[in-house]
Amino acid sequence: MKVAVITFPGSNCDYDCYHALKTLGGFEPEFRWHGDRELKGVDAVFLPGGFSYGDYLRSGAIARFSPIMEAVRDFARSGGPVVGICNGFQVLCEAGLLPGALLANESLLFRSYDIHIRVETLRTPFTSAYERHQVLRIPIAHGDGNYHADDEVLAELEGEDRIVFRYVSPAGDLTPEANPNGSAHHIAGIVNESRNVLGMMPHPERAVEPVLGSTDGAGLFASLRAHLEGALA
Amino acid sequence: MSRFDIEVRVKPRPGLLDPQGKAIHHALESLGYPGVGEVRVGKVIDLTLEADSEAEARERADEMCRKLLSNPVTEDYQLRVRASAGKEAEG
Numbered sequence A: 001m002k003v004a005v006i007t008f009p010g011s012n013c014d015y016d017c018y019h020a021l022k023t024l025g026g027f028e029p030e031f032r033w034h035g036d037r038e039l040k041g042v043d044a045v046f047l048p049g050g051f052s053y054g055d056y057l058r059s060g061a062i063a064r065f066s067p068i069m070e071a072v073r074d075f076a077r078s079g080g081p082v083v084g085i086c087n088g089f090q091v092l093c094e095a096g097l098l099p100g101a102l103l104a105n106e107s108l109l110f111r112s113y114d115i116h117i118r119v120e121t122l123r124t125p126f127t128s129a130y131e132r133h134q135v136l137r138i139p140i141a142h143g144d145g146n147y148h149a150d151d152e153v154l155a156e157l158e159g160e161d162r163i164v165f166r167y168v169s170p171a172g173d174l175t176p177e178a179n180p181n182g183s184a185h186h187i188a189g190i191v192n193e194s195r196n197v198l199g200m201m202p203h204p205e206r207a208v209e210p211v212l213g214s215t216d217g218a219g220l221f222a223s224l225r226a227h228l229e230g231a232l233a
Numbered sequence B: 001m002s003r004f005d006i007e008v009r010v011k012p013r014p015g016l017l018d019p020q021g022k023a024i025h026h027a028l029e030s031l032g033y034p035g036v037g038e039v040r041v042g043k044v045i046d047l048t049l050e051a052d053s054e055a056e057a058r059e060r061a062d063e064m065c066r067k068l069l070s071n072p073v074t075e076d077y078q079l080r081v082r083a084s085a086g087k088e089a090e091g
Helices: A014-024 A067-077 A087-094 A151-159 A218-232 B019-030 B054-069
Strands: A002-007 A028-033 A044-047 A082-085 A101-103 A111-119 A135-142 A146-148 A163-168 A187-191 A197-200 B002-012 B043-051 B075-083
Touching: A002 A014, A014 A028, A014 A218, A044 A067, A044 A087, A067 A082, A082 A087, A087 A101, A087 A197, A111 A187, A146 A187, A163 A197, B002 B054, B043 B054, B054 B075
Parallel strands: A002 A028, A002 A044, A044 A082, A082 A197
Antiparallel strands: A101 A146, A111 A135, A111 A163, A163 A187, A187 A197, B002 B043, B002 B075
């Protein structure tokens, strides 16, 4: 299964994504440059973390207009699985492929440490290998991770079971101190209406090997692999 | 063609938490300034634009704001358009 990892100028988690895909097996990751116009027959797309275009203007605002994003938009609209991690999530919001926006962390501090997130739904191509309400320990590293959307959009996300991950305490509770950035409804990750586009601030690709301190992110890749195998069968 | 100076003021939408504004408010209080109300931090983007008329310049700048310069989910914008002083665009 071929998976495109998109590199924007300023991406810095593209190799992490590539490494995770390669190490976990079952994927053939390939880089696509922001200036490319075609994805060239891939089965899934990752928009990695980093600081595309230096985060100028707003995080993700300029990456959205990269030539490759036209192809990513078409791929997403045709139902192809797209994962945006950290800066990738910000790009997906700016591109209108996901609702809402990511504001500066409430604390104004760049937060870089392991947090806990709870798997809220298994009805996505990215979470079927987890258990519902499973708590994962996964790193975050961001300054603009404060998810914001108006009340109508938040109600829609809640009502349609589109909140995929929420920040929780290690025990799995929605305590205020478990929310590292002030995100509305403790949102750490969401999917679009057709559930094939995922955006999340935490970094599952940095939690896939014991040497990294956690393997809790591996389930996301296992879910995607199972999804693609089903789709390709 | 004339040249116009465009000033775009982008501000966080009302009611939206502005942690930068809050931090500045706190600092102003710490400095001992009484009576400081709400502080909101936005940004100003200046650009020049060649267009046939002020109306056209405004229309194009407005589109730029909607497409790129502001994020309608979180920000409001205001435009100021005026003819550049003494500078006729060439060509």
